[in-house]
């Protein structure tokens with residue numbers, strides 16, 4: 001039950017790690033996962049006295065491409081600013097970010113029902129990572145700091161408070177993530193590569209939820225927060241303005257500090273970094289490099305491969321590698337509709353069951369197409385085909401090999417099947433009796449039993465024929 | 473061979489000729505600076521071991537016939553805020569106790585590559601926060617004027633100017649100016665101090681005071697010494713993105729130039745209220761006494777905003793630069809107590825001096841919401857107007873000449889009686905060119921009451937050549953230093 005006072009709007013601040021080789025202001029590598037703490041640092045990203053930042057142009061390139069893809073207006077003069085606050089994960093106790101002259105502003109991204117406004121896009125450096133030992137942010141015994149992450153380029157995308165459901169948020173984020181992957185600007189597999197702060201306003205209160213990592217956590221955080229705020233209002237309370245911390249283990253949020261005043265970061269220009277002039281030519285050159293984006297790809301799939309729009313969307317929006325997989329299959333097998341159907345049902349189901357993506361699995365287009373071809377050839381039954389997809393995803397073993405080794409080909413020998421049917425009739429006398437008494441449905445039970453005995457290899461049609469004959 | 477009294481130029485020639493035993497020479501210089509330091513406090517650290525090792529190295533190189541290097545064997549002192557690999561660099565502050573940089577600043581790297589020998593780190597106001605070198609960090613000693621130990625050396629590069637004046641051996645000091653920290657002590661100690669165009673010399677490795685104002689530059693006995701060191705340290709540097717694109721330049725060659733007519737502007741605002749009349753008169757006399765100098769009075773109406781503009785920008789930037797000193801990653805550490813906020817506060821309370829605290833508070837205030845537009849943003853706008861003021865003047869004049877400091881080198885007890893604002897106002901001649909980032913030099917132009925007086929020569933951006941030509945002309949005519 002939703003009443004007017006309980007309506008809410010959500011705005012997001014999304015931080016994405018840009019997929020550059022080196023950090024934003026120094027030459028250190030951004031490949032930090034699995035690396036010994038504090039080993040990928042230099043005087044600059046450790047903020048040692050005397051060190052200076054120097055901007056990585058590649059990060060700005062990515063920023064411009066994303067801004068263009070999100071229909072933003074790009075500032076011809078971009079400047080970095082210092083955002084000051086004291087925190088142990090910040091080597092300089094200020095973060096190099098943007099304020100007066102961010103990279104871009106005023107864009108939008110279309111999701112199925114509407115346009116979500118983009119307020120601004122800016123580039124900034126990531127702080128280090130805190131490791132809370134013996135507890136969480138409020139209860140830890142002590143805290144360790146790893147500065148490997150310090151200086152990794154982040155793109156901050158601030159939306160307008162245009163979301164009115166968690167579904168919209170989810171759709172927006174997966175679409176955004178997809179666009180960024182297509183641009184090569186973002187690698188979702190990198191550690192903590194998407195972090196989100198969400199503002200939820202209900203009944204005049206405004207709550208900021210921090211520390212949401214990955215867009216699956218967003219749903220839990222928002223759902224929890226909406227219910228929490230609704231409950232307060234139903235009890236006649238008032239939602240207070242505050243900052244809350246999301247705990248991904250318990251899927252709850254917890255108050256960090258009351259936010260009576262806006263925080264004051266005392267922004268000033270960072271004059272160690274010269275102004276960056278972004279001219280038309282720079283933008284044009286990058287625009288020419290923007291590849292086909294997801295929406296265009298869906299359109300092309302429908303036109304070129306004549307598959308349904310629904311299937312095209314599932315394939316494209318699952319992830320980029322999944323859509324690439326589809327196209328590779330179509331190159332070597334000319335039945336796109338078949339490929340699409342099998343991909344969105346069986347393949348996707350198995351991948352999800354195993355919690356892996358297509359490029360993490362050992363499934364190759366050649367092997368996958370083999371399954372479809374074997375069905376076409378009548379070599380295996382559809383049911384065996386489905387089984388093979390599951391086993392291919394789980395083990396990576398070539399489907400044709402499995403079929404050869406385990407002799408899974410369709411049983412066509414009538415004599416062989418007659419033997420099976422005889423056995424089934426002997427073992428299921430009750431069913432046979434039911435059938436004879438007029439319960440014609442009992443035959444389906446018997447077919448099932450016979451099929452099971454052949455490990456699914458029998459042709460069900462032939463089985464029915466033999467059974468009917470025997471039961472006469 | 474007697475090393476004393478040799479000029480830098482003579483010394484370098486003798487080294488090339490193989491007439492100088494560098495190890496012997498450096499040991500003698502180190503002994504001398506130790507002796508001077510006992511009573512004058514010009515050094516916060518004397519890098520004896522490193523200097524002797526460097527001298528040995530160069531000696532070997534020379535033996536092998538490698539006698540290249542524009543500073544071969546020359547002792548160079550470095551202001552404490554400029555990082556030298558392996559040598560404590562604290563910017564004169566207790567909060568950086570124990571900090572030994574793992575890298576050389578670009579300027580120091582270039583000096584070493586040319587064979588210069590780093591002899592130690594010179595004293596300064598903590599982080600450059602002062603014009604008299606009296607705001608030294610906790611536990612540091614105040615340097616004394618070589619002409620009168622009761623008086624200030626000027627600041628913030630007080631140690632650099634003091635040792636340059638006192639040391640009777642060839643030597644050049646590497647100093648730094650944010651708002652006048654090269655000109656002021658050069659003037660009070662009777663040396664030549666050159667502040668280059670902002671962006672001429674890389675700031676990589678400089679412990680920041682205010683990033684948009686800081687400039688590394690030389691202090692020497694003669695104009696030649698400054699031109700020589702500038703030739704070595706200037707240049708574009710990919711480690712500092714604010715450096716200006718420029719080719720290699722030998723600034724010493726300009727000193728031979730005979731420019732017949734120099735058009736000089738005398739901005740009246742630098743000779744009026746707040747300036748000791750005797751100093752004004754002396755400067756005007758000197759300018760008038762040299763032939764081939766055409767001068768006339770002019771006006772720079774924005775001069776009066778120089779001091780407030782400078783302090784607002786400098787302190788806003790400084791308050792962010794100093795935030796990183798919190799006893800966590802390097803420098804002063806204290807026993808762990810309380811949460812991180814309490815710990816940071818404790819370290820900063822114990823490690824920073826009063827003036828540093830004052831400037832952090834003022835600077836933080838100037839960039840707070842509600843005040844930011846009125847102070848920080850406004851100062852940034854007025855800075856543009858000050859620059860335009862100068863640009864207009866340089867359309868008409870080659871250089872502008874003013875006093876460097878409006879007063880004689882003050883006695884310590886006089887300074888202690890001054891209000892803060894009176895003290896800041898003493899930067900009235902040095903703040904404007906620093907805010908504008910234009911090159912300027914202070915050269916000694918006479919004495920009053922036996923104390924040296926500095927004359928400031930300024931030119932347009934990137935016109936170091938004009939500054940040097942005119943400075944050399946005065947130096948020669950006045951025969952002030954050979």
Ligand SMILES: [Zn+2]
Pocket residue numbers: 023026027028040041042043044045046151
């Ligand atoms: Zn680094």
